[in-house]
Amino acid sequence: MTTRLRRRTLAVTCAVVAALTLAGCTISTDGKAGDGSAAAPTTRQSAAAVTVTPADAGTPVSPLSPVQVNVAQGTLTSVTLTNPEGKVIPGILTPDKTSWKPGEPLGYGKTYQLAVAAVDKDGVATTKDSTFTTVAPSNQTAVNLNTTGGISINDGATYGVGMVVVAHFDEQIGDKAAAEKALTVTTTPPVQGSWYWLDDQNAHWRPQNYYTPGTTVTVDAKIYGAQLGKGLYGQQDEKVSFRIGDSHVSIADDNTKMVTVFANGQVVREMPTSMGRGGTETIAGQTFSFWTQPGTYTVMSKANPVIMDSSTYGLPINSRLGYKESINWATRISTDGIYLHELESTVWAQGNTDTSHGCLNLNAENAQWFFNFAQPGDVVEVRNTGGAPLEVWQNGDWGVPWAQWVAGSALH
Template sequence: MNIASGWKKPTAGIALLAAAALTASCSSGNAATGNAGASKATTSATPQAPTITISPAEGSAKVSPDKKIVITASGGTLDEITVQAGTSDDEITGTYNADKTRWVSKGTLKPSTGYTVSAKSGVTTATSAFTTIKPERELQVADVTPNAKGETLGVGAPIIVTFNQPVTQKAAIERALSVKAEKPVKGAWRWINDTVVIYRTATYWPAHQKVTFTADIEGVKAGKGTYGVKDYTANLKIGAKVISKVDTKKHMMYVYKDGKRVQTMRISAGMATTREYTTTSGVHLTMERGNPVRMISPGRKKGDPGYYDVMINHAVRISNSGEYVHAKDNVWAQGVRNVSHGCVNARPDQARWFYSTMQRGDVVDITGTDRELEWNNGWGFWQMPFSQWKKGSAL
């Protein structure tokens, strides 16, 4: 029985009796099993509104672009979040934890940019405006080779990326680089120096496909005071599988396209009287072409023995040590003797055909000499085993 129920104006006697009963109950040795008729006092409080915390806090300046935006809610869940960069329409995305009380941004922030953050939890809203740091040095992709407009590449082609600033935090930048192919094949990056990194596949690219290179470097720290300021994308096209095999002992060159022989050429290679005049053996790649190309004997001046200064037609470069596949009218030697200064020369009409059909990155595999092509001589990257190549990665 609730002694207070239904009583508005109790008489004095009854009120005193009730007071006595309550006093007896409260003084019992076991409060949990005391007078069953005792009442329990109850109160009702207004629920507190959720609180929201945003980091970086309002007014923060010189925020590092690799810092994450973190929003937390106490006493409620996060209902709405908006993060806007400067005056652009780009919004930063992020992920929630399981109970939606915490949100963390994805990726990096843009350098030299003001950000506005707003969040809502129940009836509570919060905002924060902050600015990211201006880099001392701005990192960008200066060049990707080979990547001429409309160019089709050979199956041996590397992806050579050159930056405009030295990169000391190479692992961070390398993580921001990606290569996606329609016909995927294993590959790895190798840093040549602080500004150049090269991607090479473990085996030749599968022919006839598209490859996309992406550098998501905006906001990535590349070194002290150095941050990426602009992303970069290159769409590459891999063409037919063109493999040329040169046998300097038999003085022959065979060209295969997608597995089918399409050209047989009598050639003359380096005379091999000196190392300089010896054609290098190994896997070469076609690098560039010119018609004509001026060729001058290295390390000699006019009047010296062996000096030459000539213009050569339909020349395709295959190394940095002066080797080309080019036209030459000494057909008497082609297929018979090696008489060149190190280049592979062929009949003018066939050299013109090779010049016209080559793709940068086509394979020219030369055998028969005792001078090996160095892996860093031109695009001789296939001379290095892939197991060794990938050790040049920063990851």
């Protein structure tokens, strides 16, 4: 029984071999097809691979988040980024055509469509479409680059060696460190300087020492797209450059009742003055100080004339010491109303007696000369007077010791 089965199997095998031989097919000893066989199909490994950041239909991103298109094993032939209004956003393509990014900032709260085309080395095309959305802030803040007088810094203008930059935000900043990282001050020649947060809306910047005349200063506030805490984002960037002029430093000494004015280290004028009469009085339930506070001030602004009204700081006009009058040649040096100004009625006291509410009275000639000489940022040092030292909020930035100033930075 077993012998018959073996013979039959052998016969079938021979028949198959004979059939293959007639068909012209041979089988090699290594198991591969020989002459006359069809080649096995191969898989292409050179297709262009496109990647897009951010991910398609992902979480809303900051308009400053990296938007980038890259291709491996190929080159980009077309990248089109379109905003909801149908505007095509211009882009920047690398010379080797393997990477692309937008050429301008994106907007808040917008959905963008991205269409990409690429080819591999064999010219085989690949396409990729993607969609992403930018965040829609619950609140935005603008920043104004001002002098301590609350006036915008003029691009290209000249300021004094004590110039202090104020970055004023129109909303309270929740993340001061993030805001400060967006604020850059560059000087030529380089100087050591720092930001100091006066409150939640105002950051002041000054160097450790007075500027050298001729220094150029550029302030760059790149706040757009920056998250500044509690859902607050920067509204738009601001930038300004200015120059430091001649060194103007005036020293008002209550021991001599004189204001000595220096220009680039040389005395150019000496002016008799009558400063604050001193002491305090309580009027209508409020206590007023009549000292010219000691400290380092800077010129904030000028007006000719200026209306001086005691009621603006709580002293009633109709009280014994109240006033409201037009004053000529007034150069302001503090936020709470200290000026160097003309007052002919106190010429008799200038140089010998303090009679004012706190201002530095000058005669008409000296007041007009100083008005024309002074520029915002010039330094006025008041010495040997009584009363409390000038505080930083009063325009006393230069009276803050350097270590304390640096400690006022959110990045310290």
